[in-house]
Amino acid sequence: MLEFNIKNSQGKARSATLKLNGNHIDTPCFMPVGTAATVKAMTASEVYDFGFKIILANTFHLMLRPGVEIISKHGGIHRFMNWAGSIITDSGGYQVFSLAKLRKITAEGVYFNSPIDGEKVFLDPKKSIWLQEQFGADIIMQFDECTPYPADKGTADKSLELSLEWGKRSKDSIAKDESNLFGIIQGGVHDDLRDKSLSGLLEIGFDGYAIGGLSVGETSEERNAVLDNIAHKMPSNKPRYLMGVGTPVDIVEAVLRGVDMFDCVIPTRNARTGFLYTKKGVLKLRNSKYKGDMSPIDEDCSCYTCLNYSRSYLRHLDTCKEILGLRLNTIHNLYYYHELMKGLRDSISLDRLEDFVREFYNSQNQEI
């Protein structure tokens, strides 16, 4: 159900095609986040038409609201939200540890209070996998514990052991042939623990492998060091997914180290606060200097927003908290991310990745 074919590689970076239940996805790819079965402010067809062929939805949020029965009634998330592409769901583990009031963690699973109505909820590998299969996800993530940062070696080790055990139980819980299960490498910023986590996961065997527990407060140097150690050791014939990362710079650095898949709320969340990505760096729309600025966000951008609207108008919408502003800003940031990924893919295929990365860095941090 999952095929991964490398087309080209340059250094550790690779471009590939991911075939997923009949859908073709070019990698390296970015997966916009649709937390509550919607990429905020966008219709599903708008996101698809940008060229995004896979999005991420959050099991934790969807199990609490609207609940699995409602989504099953629609035949899964795809039809629930009218999404034509593929869907990856997270296991719910990360949100349990970051958002919910925890009651108890045992080797069996986690008890927590729902942040919506305070109700006591239990989540374990079996239930997480069952939920993700009911949602109809094309890629399912194992249930894991996101190791907190900072974590001393003993804590990180204990945490990764628990995640390995849950990884095995996640795999044993898979019931549908079309489910593709990814294992998650933990181990904090400790190279030997990352190695241990990966070798444990390889023994279990997964359809793809993810690097978890990053973007949780570590520095970019620490993050890149983890990637330097582990990314190239992950199976080369399976997709490599870096969870929850990141900024355009983070993504470029991870692609250089051999990562294929990314998800992050950054482009959509930042868009809604007027924090916009351009080829010259970041533009903060709330800066008063844009009040009468007639130019588009980015003169080199061909998105609907840049072709039709001035910075001045977009700043006005943001000031007045107009809904249209959220939409137009999100259109631009998602378009930027898609162009960035396309640029990375094309340059790997054309053997000019180094030039692309040099141009990327040279053009950043200019006066906008």
Ligand SMILES: [Zn+2]
């Ligand atoms: Zn634009």
